[in-house]
Amino acid sequence: MSAGCAESPASSAxxxxxxxxxxxxxxxxxxxxxxxGHGGHAHSGSHVHSHAISADASRPYLWGAVALLSAxxxxxxxxxxxxxxxxLLTDAxxxxxxxxxxxxxxxxMRIAARPAGGRMTxxxxxxxxxxxxxxxxxxxxxxxLLGLEAVHxxxxxxxVGGGAVLTVALFGVAVNLVATWLMSRANRTSxxxxxxxxxxxxxxxxxxxxAIAGAVxxxxxxMQADAIASLVVCAxxxxxxxxxxxxxxxxLLEAAPADVNLDEIRDHLLEVHHVIGVHDLHVWRLTDSxxxxxxxxxxxxxxxxxxxxxxxxxxxxxxxxxHFDVEHSTFQIEPRELAAHxxxxx
Numbered sequence: 516m517s518a519g520c521a522e523s524p525a526s527s528a529x530x531x532x533x534x535x536x537x538x539x540x541x542x543x544x545x546x547x548x549x550x551x552g553h554g555g556h557a558h559s560g561s562h563v564h565s566h567a568i569s570a571d572a573s574r575p576y577l578w579g580a581v582a583l584l585s586a587x588x589x590x591x592x593x594x595x596x597x598x599x600x601x602x603l604l605t606d607a608x609x610x611x612x613x614x615x616x617x618x619x620x621x622x623x624m625r626i627a628a629r630p631a632g633g634r635m636t637x638x639x640x641x642x643x644x645x646x647x648x649x650x651x652x653x654x655x656x657x658x659x660l661l662g663l664e665a666v667h668x669x670x671x672x673x674x675v676g677g678g679a680v681l682t683v684a685l686f687g688v689a690v691n692l693v694a695t696w697l698m699s700r701a702n703r704t705s706x707x708x709x710x711x712x713x714x715x716x717x718x719x720x721x722x723x724x725x726a727i728a729g730a731v732x733x734x735x736x737x738m739q740a741d742a743i744a745s746l747v748v749c750a751x752x753x754x755x756x757x758x759x760x761x762x763x764x765x766x767l768l769e770a771a772p773a774d775v776n777l778d779e780i781r782d783h784l785l786e787v788h789h790v791i792g793v794h795d796l797h798v799w800r801l802t803d804s805x806x807x808x809x810x811x812x813x814x815x816x817x818x819x820x821x822x823x824x825x826x827x828x829x830x831x832x833x834x835x836x837x838h839f840d841v842e843h844s845t846f847q848i849e850p851r852e853l854a855a856h857x858x859x860x861x
Contacts, residue, residue, distance in 0.1 A: 573701035573708055574621060580694045580715065581617050584610055587690045594683045598676035601668050602725040602744040603683055605661045609721055609752065612657050613694075613714040616650045620711040627707075627802075640802045641767070643707035647803075648763035650710035654717070654756025662749035669742035677732030680741070684729050687722035695719050706762060706803035713755040721748035762803070769799035772806065780808070783838055787830050789814050789823070791851060807843040808835065816850050824848050 588610040595603035623646035631638040698712040721744075728744035731737055771777065781793045792813030800806050812831055818824045828848050835841055 573705075574624065576697045576701040577617050577621050577708070577711065580697045580711075581614055581621075583690060583694050583697070584614050584617075584715075587687065588614065591683055591687065594679060598679040598683075599673055600675045600680045600725075600729075600741055601661075601665060602675075602728050602741045602748070603680055605665070605745045605748055606684070606687060606718065606721050606725055608657055608661060609714070609718050609748065612653050613711070613718055616653065616711045616714040617698075619646045619649055620707050622646070623707050637801055640805060643705060644763050644766050644802055647706040647710040647759050648767070650714060651756045651759030651763065654714065654752045655760065658749045658752030658756060661745060662753075665742045665745035665749060669739055669746070672738035672742060675732055675738055675741045677729050677734075677736075679729075681726055681729030681733055684722050684726035688719065688726060691715060691719040691722055704804055706759070706766070710759045710763075713759060717748070717751045717755050720751055724748055766800050766803060771798040772800060775806075780810075780835070780839065783834055784810065784812065784831055787827065787834050789818050789827055790831065791815060795847075801843070805843070806841055807845075808839075808841050809845040809847075811847045811849060813849055813851055816852075818848075819850055 588607055591603055591610065592607040594600075595607050620643075623643045626639045626642040629635075629639045694715050695712075698708070698715050701708050701712070703709050703712055724744040724747045728740040731740040765773075775798050777796055777798060780798070781796060784790060784793045790812055793810060794813070795809075795811040797809045798806065812827070814824060814827050818827055828846055831846055831848075832844065835844055
């Protein structure tokens with residue numbers, strides 16, 4: 516049995532509340548690379564969960580991208596109508612959805628920063644996940660509608676001004692390169708920001724495809740190139756949209772993260788002295804970066820008669836927080852008889 520979790524519970528008396536992460540704590544999905552032992556020392560309660568880039572630090576980059584894209588979208592929409600280019604109109608529509616996506620991300624950041632209170636006992640953090648899901652849905656809807664129009668134009672291609680399309684598309688590539696750089700500087704570990712970033716990145720590829728289509732039309736007169744470029748863009752939009760819907764859906768359904776090994780968590784807790792069973796184990800994410808755990812811990816009956824159960828609670832808290840990055844954890848300590856009943860019920 517490993518020394519760290521099996522240490523005397525009395526040595527853990529200085530540990531903080533549930534889910535306190537140890538200094539140097541590891542991701543929820545992976546066991547610590549160092550030995551399981553702690554050397555009998557309590558973990559520091561001063562460590563806070565942090566990211567390299569905060570939401571506040573991300574906002575200026577997002578606002579910069581909004582300003583840049585808004586100015587260009589207005590000009591591109593006019594150019595699309597003048598040149599009769601569906602590829603440019605597709606890009607303009609996508610850029611409009613980009614602006615809406617970033618605005619939604621900014622609004623979600625503001626909502627998510629609100630403190631917990633009233634009915635919102637976990638706060639408003641899932642506002643960012645809803646924003647990411649909305650971004651994914653927007654990509655799917657816009658991509659599907661434009662894809663239908665692209666198929667129609669592929670069969671009956673209208674005349675398109677290739678030179679103007681090429682010129683506007685090259686400007687679009689430059690603008691989106693800057694916007695992509697701005698978004699890449701933001702905190703992309705947030706699914707909310709990543710959703711907005713996927714909009715911008717897809718638009719960059721879209722302009723590259725549109726530029727190629729413009730060049731083909733200018734050199735060969737093959738008008739179907741415009742519709743083909745639109746279909747490629749639509750495919751990218753559908754791919755990105757589905758990825759965002761899938762990831763945000765797992766979080767909203769409170770599924771365990773894909774890289775979490777529940778058996779490893781269970782085995783770690785079973786190594787705590789006096790623990791004889793672990794069941795009803797649940798792992799989910801409140802947001803993309805806020806994991807939570809709840810679990811029932813069965814201990815020897817003697818622990819309750821001797822008043823030792825509280826010390827066991829401290830020990831399992833230290834064991835879990837010392838090896839996994841857990842923001843919120845809830846433990847139910849119970850005797851063997853109750854554990855057997857719960858295992859049947861669950």
